[in-house]
Amino acid sequence: MRIAIAGAGAVGRAIAGELLVSGHSVMLIERKATAIDPDAIPGARWVHADACELGRLEEAELQNVDVMIAATGDDKANLVASLLAKIEFAVQRVVARVNDPRNEWLFDESWGVDVAVSTPQMLASLVEEAVTVGDLVRLMTLRQGNANLVEVTLPDDTPLAGKPVRRIPLPRDAALVTILRGGRVIVPEPDDPLEGSDELLFVTTDSVEDALRQALGLGSPEEYGSPAR
Numbered sequence: 001m002r003i004a005i006a007g008a009g010a011v012g013r014a015i016a017g018e019l020l021v022s023g024h025s026v027m028l029i030e031r032k033a034t035a036i037d038p039d040a041i042p043g044a045r046w047v048h049a050d051a052c053e054l055g056r057l058e059e060a061e062l063q064n065v066d067v068m069i070a071a072t073g074d075d076k077a078n079l080v081a082s083l084l085a086k087i088e089f090a091v092q093r094v095v096a097r098v099n100d101p102r103n104e105w106l107f108d109e110s111w112g113v114d115v116a117v118s119t120p121q122m123l124a125s126l127v128e129e130a131v132t133v134g135d136l137v138r139l140m141t142l143r144q145g146n147a148n149l150v151e152v153t154l155p156d157d158t159p160l161a162g163k164p165v166r167r168i169p170l171p172r173d174a175a176l177v178t179i180l181r182g183g184r185v186i187v188p189e190p191d192d193p194l195e196g197s198d199e200l201l202f203v204t205t206d207s208v209e210d211a212l213r214q215a216l217g218l219g220s221p222e223e224y225g226s227p228a229r
Contacts, residue, residue, distance in 0.1 A: 001025070004065040004091075006051035006081045007072030008035050011097065015071060016041045029060060051081040054088060063089040070096040075103045079111045086112025116141065136209055136218070139201075147173075147203050152216060156196040159217045166190035171211040174204035
């Protein structure tokens with residue numbers, strides 16, 4: 001996959017390194033000449049350009065990438081780069097970094113953002129996920145389609161233990177995508193049985209989260225105001 005990253009600071013370089021290890025083609029776009037350092041990420045294509053300038057993005061051939069990641073430390077720059085990538089270059093997937101949580105409401109499809117990543121929100125979700133058993137924890141909002149990636153760790157005494165996946169009456173706009181069990185990542189098949197302590201990952205919408213709780217035999221959100229017991 002061809003991926004462009006706007007911003008070659010610590011965050012942008014870290015993302016680039018991970019993507020290169022996974023076999024993707026990476027282009028780093030950086031406006032500060034002093035930050036251009038091909039030796040730091042030798043497998044990436046480095047472009048000295050302002051990701052908010054249409055002409056420079058045309059020179060970088062942004063129309064040829066599959067994913068744009070706006071990862072600068074400036075929310076205004078990330079929004080403009082996202083909008084240009086989506087509207088002017090029809091980039092299929094645009095991911096944007098949110099630096100200030102107060103600006104998160106701006107990072108949606110109207111600015112060309114498919115997925116907004118807010119570090120504070122993500123850290124809070126990860127902490128909640130680590131200590132919560134028996135309720136849904138929202139890990140990420142997928143802006144396209146207003147869907148969420150949510151996680152639930154089944155209690156040891158879950159009534160679903162031993163039941164196959166096909167027996168879970170999932171609401172229409174909820175899909176089970178992964179079961180994490182004892183270090184394994186399981187792509188669920190209809191006849192796979194569930195077990196206590198399974199960690200389930202769903203893609204769902206806001207409107208059906210309560211119905212999903214009911215389908216999983218969980219209590220209401222108000223019952224989980226404290227960490228897992």
